[in-house]
Amino acid sequence: MSDAPIVTQLLYVVAIGFFIMSLKGMSEVKSSRQGNYFGVAGMMTAIVATLIAYEIQRVDLLLVAIVIGVVVGSPIALKVPMTAVPQRTAMSHAFGSLAVALVGTAEFYQRAPNVDPYTVVVLSAEMILGYLTFTGSCIAFCKLQGIIPGKPLIYPGRTVVSLASLGIAIALGIYLALFPGQEFVLPIMAAFALLFGFLLVIAIGGADMPTVIAILNSYAGLSAAALGFVLDNRVLIVAGALDGSSGLVLGLIMSKAMNRSFRNVLFGGVGATTVVSEKATQSGRTVAGYTVEDVATILENARNVVVVPGYGLAVAQAQHVVKELADILQSKDIDVKYGIHPVAGRMPGHMNVLLAEAQVPYDQLWEMDKINSLFPETDVVIVVGANDVTNPAARTRPDSPLFGMPILNVDKAKTVVFIKRSTAPGFSGVDNELFYLPNTMMIFGDAKKVLADMVAVMSKS
Amino acid sequence: MMIVLVDASQSDLVVNILIFMMATFLGIELVRHVSRLLHTPLMALTNAISSVSFVAALIVLAEPTSSDTILVLVTVAVALAFTNIVSGFLLTERILRLFKRRDDTKK
Numbered sequence: 282m283s284d285a286p287i288v289t290q291l292l293y294v295v296a297i298g299f300f301i302m303s304l305k306g307m308s309e310v311k312s313s314r315q316g317n318y319f320g321v322a323g324m325m326t327a328i329v330a331t332l333i334a335y336e337i338q339r340v341d342l343l344l345v346a347i348v349i350g351v352v353v354g355s356p357i358a359l360k361v362p363m364t365a366v367p368q369r370t371a372m373s374h375a376f377g378s379l380a381v382a383l384v385g386t387a388e389f390y391q392r393a394p395n396v397d398p399y400t401v402v403v404l405s406a407e408m409i410l411g412y413l414t415f416t417g418s419c420i421a422f423c424k425l426q427g428i429i430p431g432k433p434l435i436y437p438g439r440t441v442v443s444l445a446s447l448g449i450a451i452a453l454g455i456y457l458a459l460f461p462g463q464e465f466v467l468p469i470m471a472a473f474a475l476l477f478g479f480l481l482v483i484a485i486g487g488a489d490m491p492t493v494i495a496i497l498n499s500y501a502g503l504s505a506a507a508l509g510f511v512l513d514n515r516v517l518i519v520a521g522a523l524d525g526s527s528g529l530v531l532g533l534i535m536s537k538a539m540n541r542s543f544r545n546v547l548f549g550g551v552g553a554t555t556v557v558s559e560k561a562t563q564s565g566r567t568v569a570g571y572t573v574e575d576v577a578t579i580l581e582n583a584r585n586v587v588v589v590p591g592y593g594l595a596v597a598q599a600q601h602v603v604k605e606l607a608d609i610l611q612s613k614d615i616d617v618k619y620g621i622h623p624v625a626g627r628m629p630g631h632m633n634v635l636l637a638e639a640q641v642p643y644d645q646l647w648e649m650d651k652i653n654s655l656f657p658e659t660d661v662v663i664v665v666g667a668n669d670v671t672n673p674a675a676r677t678r679p680d681s682p683l684f685g686m687p688i689l690n691v692d693k694a695k696t697v698v699f700i701k702r703s704t705a706p707g708f709s710g711v712d713n714e715l716f717y718l719p720n721t722m723m724i725f726g727d728a729k730k731v732l733a734d735m736v737a738v739m740s741k742s
Numbered sequence: 743m744m745i746v747l748v749d750a751s752q753s754d755l756v757v758n759i760l761i762f763m764m765a766t767f768l769g770i771e772l773v774r775h776v777s778r779l780l781h782t783p784l785m786a787l788t789n790a791i792s793s794v795s796f797v798a799a800l801i802v803l804a805e806p807t808s809s810d811t812i813l814v815l816v817t818v819a820v821a822l823a824f825t826n827i828v829s830g831f832l833l834t835e836r837i838l839r840l841f842k843r844r845d846d847t848k849k
Contacts (some may be wrong), residue, residue, distance in 0.1 A: 304772040335804035349826025358832035380822035387815040519765040524792035526769030630781025642844035
């Protein structure tokens with residue numbers, strides 16, 4: 282880059298400025314679309330700056346690739362249902378990291394064997410990160426799409442096997458730095474990195490996917506930044522660092538909200554081991570089921586209602602019925618809010634998008650920390666499609682696997698209406714204390730049907 | 743004496759590490775202040791932005807080469823990166839359009 286013309290270098294600085302403004306714009310909904318346009322402006326600036334400095338040898342190939350990009354990219358963006366955005370995100374991590382890994386590979390073949398050890402070390406790191414993110418993201422995509430089961434694949438010694446494959450990849454990278462003429466080592470290194478990514482994510486359960494997606498996001502960014510070091514390209518270094526830190530922050534928020542440590546998620550198996558130990562507590566207690574009419578009477582007399590949605594709501598495709606019910610309540614001058622747990626959904630912020638799509642105004646969407654202080658003054662909470670994130674055991678029972686997890690304190694509300702298929706435990710496999718509290722009304726049935734019945738009963742009165 | 747041993751490319755390296763570090767800290771601060779409502783579109787947006795690796799592919803494509811392997815690798819990379827750019831920005835726009843205030847939806 283130091284040999285690039287000054288115009289290009291200056292334009293790169295402008296592009297970096299646009300990217301920073303872009304993320305800044307996302308701090309609130311009002312400025313968010315402007316933020317996206319800043320992102321587009323930054324990208325265009327960076328591309329123009331590059332085309333000024335470098336003469337493309339094969340314009341034909343470039344054009345073919347760009348056409349493919351537009352033809353594949355636009356339908357993905359415009360057609361994907363909002364429920365499938367997590368999969369699309371995993372797929373785009375896969376694309377991004379593979380692109381970076383391939384450019385790194387090409388750059389190595391271009392320069393070898395006359396290449397200094399420093400460059401090879403950075404290139405190897407970049408390729409290992411890129412390739413492992415690629416297979417990891419592919420597995421995450423398959424798990425989210427339901428192509429392979431979400432259950433973590435657990436076998437004895439999996440940590441040793443995973444770390445060994447990563448260790449071999451790193452060792453081969455170092456070998457390559459010392460003997461850059463041995464080009465045949467590169468595909469072997471890539472293969473072990475690919476294997477590691479596969480093993481890493483296959484061992485992680487479906488419930489932990491929000492954290493995994495965020496971590497893969499971070500890796501994809503870091504590999505882009507590493508490529509920036511190799512090419513001495515600062516716009517790449519900054520964009521990669523921004524992406525890497527964004528994934529890191531989101532991953533930390535997710536793992537904290539799920540009561541997991543980063544290490545815990547990465548080496549997996551948490552969701553699978555707790556099921557057995559908690560089974561015992563479920564027997565011996567019975568839960569009373571209520572009817573839709575019972576609930577309608579309670580709702581009629583409420584002044585304020587908080588809806589707590591979980592991913593089960595999206596599975597039942599019940600977002601629009603919830604909105605209908607909320608509209609009826611509001612027409613009766615009952616205040617309606619939505620309490621959103623950070624992991625309500627399959628990726629960070631997913632539930633907000635699903636409700637926004639159902640035309641729920643975003644000023645009714647309340648994040649966990651803010652809604653929790655309001656529960657003691659709330660007349661009715663309707664929990665639909667959520668479970669573990671409402672379990673008071675997370676506060677009260679130190680022996681529970683959920684203990685310490687931040688939850689929505691719905692048990693503090695005057696009445697809790699809990700819509701559920703059965704008393705089966707949630708993702709964590711832990712029985713929910715909430716079911717047995719005197720102020721809880723359980724309604725068993727499909728979320729969409731129960732809500733539709735409520736709408737029918739309420740609109741009659 | 744050590745200073746004399748540091749050549750131009752190494753001082754560039756130090757500057758690059760500095761830039762990387764500052765950008766990481768800045769990124770952490772920026773993302774911590776992103777509205778919780780917008781974490782999903784944020785991911786779509788950062789996906790698009792980090793696909794500025796498209797530029798890296800362009801640079802490698804500008805280097806003279808006779809190797810078909812390199813051309814294939816880079817062309818695939820260009821297609822992948824451009825797919826991400828297009829779908830990332832478009833999807834971000836599509837998601838952000840969904841967010842409306844109460845007054846907007848009543849109209």
